[in-house]
Amino acid sequence: MTTDIKQKAVKSKIQRLVSILKTIILYGLMFIVIYTAVNWWRQPVMPANPQLQLTDYQGQAVDLAALSHEQPTLVYFWGTWCSVCSFTSPTIDQLAADGYPVITIAIQSGSNQDLQSYLTEKNFSFKTINDQEGEIFDDWQGQVTPSYVVLENGEMSQGLTSIQPLWSLKLRLWLASVF
Template sequence: MTTTIDKMTEKPKKTPKQKAWGIVKTLLLYGLMFAIIYTAVNWWRQPVMPANPQLQLMDYQGQSIDLAAMSADKPTLVYFWGTWCPICSVTSPTINTLAAENNYPIVTVAIKSGSNQELAGYLKEHNYNFTTINDQQGAIFDDWQGQVTPSYVILKDGEMSQGLTGIQPLWSLKLRLWLSSVF
């Protein structure tokens, strides 16, 4: 392989293959940096399980929900969201799809989303069929030290096995639930 030299800089000229490899390395480096930063921010913002969590709750229709019992059988996804949250309008259809598959229990907590009637109207308007607890004052979310919506918690045997925030694709949630059932 012969190397040509740029007369102006006295440096070897890069071949197209070397240029392409340089671009690939740069993209991989930036991708790795993004993944590290994203993971760190997600870890920092994730909900934190309270010392004495309230796991026996009522949904907006007055039905009793026992998260500890639900998570004893299978990992249970708890999804914190709000009707006012623009990102939640992207993630809630994914949660609805996951709940419809009925492979894992899904319980959602609507934070500061109005009265039970207003919440029922919103759920009906968007064809959401997931189990929903109405956290009218945000006390449940505050108890979990929630910082951002949407946030997710996976419970296994009444204990938090994972916590995450932001947009999560369906495959990621399925993988996380499966991993919580295995480990």
């Protein structure tokens, strides 16, 4: 009789664990769906006639269309004032250091000298365009920072927002080059 009680207790624990596991999976799937929908809604939108020939904060010409014809290029919209960007910018710097084509656009981050000081202080070496008035970001209908765009052959192939791990960005650039 005690064996029967023990079996029922074990069965009850298993049922409880399965129930908890189902709940975790359900909430996880709901999170993924909601996160994906919000990310899609907030992503930048490529303008009809985008300005792809820009000048970085040091006065060097940057041709996003030409870069993206060579290989998919990541455009990273960020700001020195953005607290989330303080977590994502080191990842972007690493991506650029690893040889991936990355152009960053600093939104309303002060003068070129202010931006230079910030980049030097943080030891960032990625190529940066200073969007002092936020006009470029507005043109792309940007809503949040950080935001990212993958350009391929002068066209936007992907847009995303929020924190992105290095492996995810590398995967996105690789997928853009394959498909």
